[in-house]
Amino acid sequence: xxxxxxxRAQSKDGVAKVRVLMSHEMxxxxxxDSSGKLIxxxxxxxxxxxxxxxxxxxxxxxxxxxxNPFLQFDVKGAKPGDKLTIEWVDNKGEKRTDTATVS
Amino acid sequence: xxxxxxxxxxxxxxxxxxxxxxxxxxxxxxEYRAMLQDGNPAELFEMKGEELWKQARGPKKGTLAKSCDxxxxxxxxxxxxxxLPRYFEDTKRVQDLExxxxxxxxxxxxxxxxxxxxxxxxKGEKANVVAMATWIASQSKGMQFNLPQSHAxxxxxxAVGKQLFFQRGGPHDFACATCHGEQGKRIxxxxxxxxxxxxxxxxxxxxxxxxxxSNGQMWSMQHRLNDCYRQQRFPEPxxxxxxxIALGVYMGVNAKGAASAVPAITR
Numbered sequence: 330x331x332x333x334x335x336x337r338a339q340s341k342d343g344v345a346k347v348r349v350l351m352s353h354e355m356x357x358x359x360x361x362d363s364s365g366k367l368i369x370x371x372x373x374x375x376x377x378x379x380x381x382x383x384x385x386x387x388x389x390x391x392x393x394x395x396x397n398p399f400l401q402f403d404v405k406g407a408k409p410g411d412k413l414t415i416e417w418v419d420n421k422g423e424k425r426t427d428t429a430t431v432s
Numbered sequence: 433x434x435x436x437x438x439x440x441x442x443x444x445x446x447x448x449x450x451x452x453x454x455x456x457x458x459x460x461x462x463e464y465r466a467m468l469q470d471g472n473p474a475e476l477f478e479m480k481g482e483e484l485w486k487q488a489r490g491p492k493k494g495t496l497a498k499s500c501d502x503x504x505x506x507x508x509x510x511x512x513x514x515x516l517p518r519y520f521e522d523t524k525r526v527q528d529l530e531x532x533x534x535x536x537x538x539x540x541x542x543x544x545x546x547x548x549x550x551x552x553x554x555k556g557e558k559a560n561v562v563a564m565a566t567w568i569a570s571q572s573k574g575m576q577f578n579l580p581q582s583h584a585x586x587x588x589x590x591a592v593g594k595q596l597f598f599q600r601g602g603p604h605d606f607a608c609a610t611c612h613g614e615q616g617k618r619i620x621x622x623x624x625x626x627x628x629x630x631x632x633x634x635x636x637x638x639x640x641x642x643x644x645x646s647n648g649q650m651w652s653m654q655h656r657l658n659d660c661y662r663q664q665r666f667p668e669p670x671x672x673x674x675x676x677i678a679l680g681v682y683m684g685v686n687a688k689g690a691a692s693a694v695p696a697i698t699r
Contacts, residue, residue, distance in 0.1 A: 335475050352476045396648040399471030 336429035338413050345407030345431050347378070349400045349415050357392035370420060376400065379414040380407055407431050457621055465697060474566055474643040474695035477650045481567030484560050490541025500536035502568065513572035514692055517680045519583040526589045528680045529568060530654045531672030533561050549671040553655050562652045566641045569694040576691055577638065579684040586681065593682025596675055606664040622699065627683050634693025637683040642696040653680060
């Protein structure tokens with residue numbers, strides 16, 4: 330499994346601000362190595378977030394997203410103690426899922 | 433009358449323009465850095481470093497968290513970063529954080545110091561050293577630098593570091609002081625801290641290890657010094673060499689009282 334994500338979720342007035350830092354090389358597929366060969370594309374394609382097992386967020390990413398992506402979004406109706414699960418899938422089919430508790 | 437008005441109007445326009453001028457390059461860069469702080473990828477390296485510190489690893493399956501002394505006792509991490517480099521009785525050497533990690537990885541875990549030192553930055557065990565250095569440094573975030581100068585060797589290293597700082601050489605006849613020996617200097621869009629004294633909180637010695645956004649790499653102090661020498665067109669210093677440690681002592685002692693911002697984020 331890939332390196333863990335860092336997830337922070339703070340709830341205030343019924344809205345949780347979620348910040349996720351993902352560890353991923355995010356190769357666009359357009360860079361060349363020192364010998365001139367194209368470095369193959371390797372990046373996250375899909376990100377989904379669930380609040381207590383209910384899907385609340387999804388994103389489709391492509392080569393434009395930079396290395397070690399940082400994602401921030403708000404979730405309405407999140408209370409302290411709720412379980413927030415983030416999952417990403419990349420173009421090689423590798424996945425990573427991490428969970429955090431809303432504080 | 434019209435002829436008189438135009439030059440006056442032009443003069444007034446010139447006076448008004450600076451007041452409406454855009455913010456300086458420095459201010460814009462500071463704002464950009466502040467935006468990057470949230471979600472600093474250095475945190476990913478911190479997480480990795482903490483894991484490595486607490487894991488039983490290497491041929492001896494040793495755990496650094498139990499046995500590695502960074503100057504404040506075996507396994508003690510809090511406050512260690514702001515007192516390094518310092519003299520260690522067991523190795524009879526003044527050591528910085530990274531060379532001390534190499535010592536511990538060798539004695540406690542059975543790794544080969546030399547081969548880790550020769551591994552390129554960002555690869556293999558070298559990357560692990562940097563990750564651990566990042567986490568250990570983060571445990572002293574906000575604390576003030578207070579390097580010891582009680583041992584004769586520590587004072588010697590300060591003097592050597594000072595000499596090296598001002599020593600000009602290489603094909604461009606550069607010294608560290610060429611860029612870092614004056615107030616208010618800048619390279620392209622980077623403000624260069626004056627390292628002859630205390631450049632302030634979170635600047636210079638107090639800003640490395642840092643995550644460099646431009647190349648997506650986590651740079652330790654050893655990496656920063658290595659690149660400084662590369663930019664001066666000097667030969668590459670050995671990883672954890674006495675010369676680099678001496679420079680660390682010079683900068684670290686000068687930075688006494690400055691608050692550590694590590695791990696920081698840079699362009």
